[in-house]
Amino acid sequence: MLSAxxxxxxxxxxxxxxxxxxxxxxxIAYWLLNSERSTAERLAQAIVEVKxxxxxxxxxxxYAEGELCIICASxxxxxxxICVVAExxxxxxxxxxxxxxxxxxxxxxxxxxxxxxxPDELRVSELMKRLGDDSVNEVILATNSxxxxxTTASYLARLIRPLGVKVTRxxxxxxxxxxxxxxxxxxxxxxxxxxxxx
Amino acid sequence: MLSAxxxxxxxxxxxxxxxxxxxxxxxIAYWLLNSERSTAERLAQAIVEVKxxxxxxxxxxxYAEGELCIICASxxxxxxxICVVAExxxxxxxxxxxxxxxxxxxxxxxxxxxxxxxPDELRVSELMKRLGDDSVNEVILATNSxxxxxTTASYLARLIRPLGVKVTRxxxxxxxxxxxxxxxxxxxxxxxxxxxxx
Numbered sequence: 001m002l003s004a005x006x007x008x009x010x011x012x013x014x015x016x017x018x019x020x021x022x023x024x025x026x027x028i029a030y031w032l033l034n035s036e037r038s039t040a041e042r043l044a045q046a047i048v049e050v051k052x053x054x055x056x057x058x059x060x061x062x063y064a065e066g067e068l069c070i071i072c073a074s075x076x077x078x079x080x081x082i083c084v085v086a087e088x089x090x091x092x093x094x095x096x097x098x099x100x101x102x103x104x105x106x107x108x109x110x111x112x113x114x115x116x117x118x119p120d121e122l123r124v125s126e127l128m129k130r131l132g133d134d135s136v137n138e139v140i141l142a143t144n145s146x147x148x149x150x151t152t153a154s155y156l157a158r159l160i161r162p163l164g165v166k167v168t169r170x171x172x173x174x175x176x177x178x179x180x181x182x183x184x185x186x187x188x189x190x191x192x193x194x195x196x197x198x
Numbered sequence: 199m200l201s202a203x204x205x206x207x208x209x210x211x212x213x214x215x216x217x218x219x220x221x222x223x224x225x226i227a228y229w230l231l232n233s234e235r236s237t238a239e240r241l242a243q244a245i246v247e248v249k250x251x252x253x254x255x256x257x258x259x260x261y262a263e264g265e266l267c268i269i270c271a272s273x274x275x276x277x278x279x280i281c282v283v284a285e286x287x288x289x290x291x292x293x294x295x296x297x298x299x300x301x302x303x304x305x306x307x308x309x310x311x312x313x314x315x316x317p318d319e320l321r322v323s324e325l326m327k328r329l330g331d332d333s334v335n336e337v338i339l340a341t342n343s344x345x346x347x348x349t350t351a352s353y354l355a356r357l358i359r360p361l362g363v364k365v366t367r368x369x370x371x372x373x374x375x376x377x378x379x380x381x382x383x384x385x386x387x388x389x390x391x392x393x394x395x396x
Binding site for chain 2: 003004005006007009010012013014016017018019020023024026027028029030031032033037039040041042043044045046047048049050051052053054063064065066069070087088089092
């Protein structure tokens with residue numbers, strides 16, 4: 001053992017965090033040792049409090065601190081459009097675009113028969129219940145653009161369309177600012193198929 | 199604000215850590231939200247306990263949990279050689295080489311006239327006191343291989359040589375301008391083996 005036991009313990013715990021390897025853990029540990037005690041206390045408290053205070057929003061299943069999540073609780077949002085995502089972590093990137101003003105619905109995963117994840121493991125019935133009243137007129141399927149995400153989107157589209165609700169899917173194509181030379185064939189093929197008239 | 203207040207607070211605290219930007223902080227925060235409460239508690243506790251338990255070793259000024267640091271407290275170490283480093287974080291990389299079995303002395307920085315760091319700001323007098331008895335016969339100057347480190351090494355060499363103690367410096371092999379903390383084991387091990395007398 002190279003370090004005092006409590007330093008070694010801290011290194012072990014830090015290395016559990018995603019994207020933190022041995023060197024980063026050591027850098028963070030020495031930074032903590034050099035910091036004010038209050039810095040370490042604030043960090044430790046923030047880590048524990050997030051577990052105490054945060055629960056799932058009973059309406060959309062995003063992380064929430066109040067009764068509803070801050071999006072469902074907002075009076076500014078357009079309640080006629082619901083954007084369906086796999087996980088709560090998919091919401092902040094969409095919010096940052098400023099291009100969406102509706103509500104969300106978090107499935108809690110994507111269909112994956114190989115991993116035994118079917119519709120019952122996801123919040124599909126909760127979504128259908130939300131579509132039961134007539135206030136929603138569009139559902140945007142913003143699941144990932146991989147096999148599981150596409151499967152989930154197709155499944156939900158088939159389920160929702162009979163309700164007479166408009167069902168849309170995020171466009172796929174070239175990333176803005178991206179170069180054609182470096183695009184993969186599948187993405188480029190999709191971009192050609194769904195070309196738009198100028 | 200995109201997230202619940204306690205998530206936003208956690209993100210702010212995580213982003214203070216070195217090497218953690220907005221995206222890494224978000225990844226870690228969602229990982230914590232998905233983890234068992236016990237995982238978060240263990241991490242928070244490790245962060246606070248390291249501040250409670252760790253102090254400076256009164257002999258070498260490495261981080262210590264017992265009365266002395268684990269290196270000074272060990273009966274396996276060769277007490278006739280002292281390796282002088284700038285910071286406690288420089289010790290684990292040297293230990294990992296397995297090429298050094300003596301004791302350490304942590305200066306707490308390096309000479310830097312521009313930043314107003316002179317010998318009085320470092321633990322130089324404490325080092326000289328350790329060299330006062332006759333048990334030490336070699337001092338290895340393992341300060342960084344940059345300007346401040348070389349300046350510090352020259353200064354200490356001039357100070358120590360009159361005591362009749364052999365003074366050595368890590369061999370070149372360290373990339374010039376590089377910092378000890380980031381050197382790989384093989385390079386650093388080679389540098390220790392071929393240390394040269396000043």
